[in-house]
Amino acid sequence: MMHLPGYAARAVERLEQAGFETWAVGGCVRDSLRGIRPHDWDLCTAAAPEEMLRVFEGEQVIETGLKHGTLTVILDGSPLEITTYRTDGGYSDGRHPDGVRFVRSIREDLARRDFTVGAMAWHPERGLFDPFEGRNDLKNRILRAVGDPDTRFTEDALRILRGVRFASELGFAIEGNTAAAMRRQLGRLSCVAAERVREELTRLLCGRWAQRTLLKYNDIIGAALPELVPMFSCTQDNPHHCYDVWGHTVRAVGQVPSEPCLRWAMLLHDSGKPACKTVDEQGIGHFRGHPKHSRALAGTLLPRLRFSKEDTERILLLVEQHDRPLGDSEKLVRRSLARLGEARFRDLLMIKKGDAVGQNTQPWDVGTLCATERMLNEVLRQNACLSLRQLAVNGHDMQALGLGGAAIGEMLRYLLDAVLDDESRNRREILLRLARTKMEENYGQHRE
Template sequence: MPKYVLEILKTLAAGGHEAWCVGGCIRDSLLGRIPEDWDVTTDALPEETLALFPGRAVPTGLRHGTVTVRLPGSNPVEVTTYRVDGAYHDHRRPESVSFTRSLEEDLKRRDFTVNAMALGLDGTLRDPFGGQMDLRRGILRCVGDPDRRFQEDALRILRGLRFAAVLGFSIDPATADGLHRSRALLEEIASERIWAELQKLLCGKAAAAILREYPDVLGVFWPEVLPMVGFDQRNRHHCFDVWEHTLRALEAVEPEMVLRCTMLLHDIGKPSCFTMDAEGNGHFYGHPAVSRDLADGMLRRLKCGNADRETVLRLVEWHDRNIPRTDRGLRRALRALGEEDLRRLLAVKRADNLAQAVEFRGMQKEINLAEDMMNRLLEEKACVSLGQLAVNGRDLTELGYAGPAVGQILNRLLDAVVEGVAPNNREALLQYIQKMETSK
């Protein structure tokens, strides 16, 4: 427990109050993880907490009993009065709260047993609902009735999946049934909240396992996912249906949000592109472009940031595109994508191939070859961007060019260098400009 948290507990105790660290910080500490933040619960009323920390506490949620305390040089700590929640009419926050003097009553209103433990100043652990045992068993279980917990706050549905994915926990059968039954309540939750939870879920070590069990939950806000489930590809390259292929590809990339999101969406357009030839073989002509368009709408719906959205869309669109294992082919790809996204694309291609039938996973050698060639080109400082050109806008201005023509000619010069038509040499490029002019 950090010193500043100990100081807050000691100050509340010296004022005659109970005080406990509570929630995720206790869960993470018991798991041997470093908590991101610390929360405190107390029987002190908000005004009593404010009085104990003059100049160091601000009322940030008086309606719900929360005061934020920041000691010198420390992180802020939310100190909340023990409370009992009133009715939840919007499936997100209680209409009212009433303060109580009972720690157990406060813990009883929390979402999952692993988040309903409290640690005191003397090291006493209060765990009335078996959270510590659930941690040891690797189980996520609601406090009390799952249906009631999810009716109170529908975001708990997605938080539950996120916790299970990140911690690698299984979900208690009664809680799992409640998740499925209550999933439609997610329609009441703001898209930004859903996106925040989904990003963490996708990067969890058990993300694929959780998505495999709960596609119906994902389908509430992304119904485009549902046609993939059980869709037989009828293609010798694929021994899995579209959804299972997607999940295996997802777990084959690093737990980085853009990569995981790309793998989740890279084949989202396959069901709508399906055709079958005379021999009964399935084909998905044009599915990368369809997947890109569907993914665009899905990510916009959840208010995904523009930069991440555009990167995911680019990778989805390129995931099935052949990149020739030649210097020119790699220069073209670097010109179009840049180093970071080309490395991501190779990771996407590698994962996509690993999720195919075993006998068709030979593309791994070709992907490795492309990566080796790319690394060599980068070490040689091959010209693949405007900033690397041996001429610049000033050179063209001195030749009399102005306005949009400057950018157009620079791009044509870069294309010539990338294609191997002209060397990246100032004199050679200036001569190339002259040839361009005489050929008009």
């Protein structure tokens, strides 16, 4: 049983009292039928834009896309997007309609939508309107294009990525004719803005069924991310791996938390392997230096997809460092923690665990990483000195010894290095003694 929230029900009532048929449409109907509470509600109405403005006169209205028939009205503090029934004109750019024509029929409006499970409408009194049997497809967990699938994907190539994203998020199978049309229209992905590609692929990567989707529709992923195509056919020929590069990568993606930067880092961590693969005389494959190659590839892909500077730097660090040990002793863990900081250290632990499980490796590899995590927690519990500002001495102390300029920073870094080796050295008298000894080694005598 579906229930409109109060603010949406009042909007329907106001529009219909003014003589304009109105329905809840799209994702909110689909999610409600699946037993999931919608994040937001969208309405579709026979009212033209100027008629909607009159109905909601006195309310806060945002003209979201009035020329395309869409406005957002704020009722009881909640935003509600309302769109006039419409059909779209041609799509000369393969992405956006050249124009829209407002109509009075809900069926005509639903016919322009991409997938049947999103082409349903619901009204609190009239119930469900489902002209394309979306409820049946929803029950059978199938994604099917509305009408002719080639037409749908020719109109808007972004729908191709929306299809695989829905497959990942919902766990639905893509109906055969729909999937074939998606593949026939892959060349049109060049019409899609990089930001939209990033958004859809990010949601795909974070979907519950991401692994299955990446394996089944790798050709679609490859059309959007051509840099990854060499991974698809790259065998590893190595006793540590039972999968090829793409198979390992996909399984590793599913082993890290569903957080965008972690999933992207996992997707890209071995992307450089095909470029640096060698096979020795015993037929064993090696990928020496692949983290560097993977970082270089990611360094071109991420800016192309308009990732933020912060996310780019985080992902690149994880890709580059994914094969570097974090430490099997508290001393080495302190060093890694000082170099990375706690947040990136924990990121890398998750990446390394995902990488290990994705290899189908022996359980003790993950056990070693769990031991490293315990050491990390112990070091943090001890509030160990990990940065210059935590040293028991500072720049003024170095000046008092006679150092100046860049030599002050160099000496403080030397002292931090000594403390990272042995936390007990972080006492003022010990550090001053170490500094004097170092100065004597450098200059033959310390400067007073």
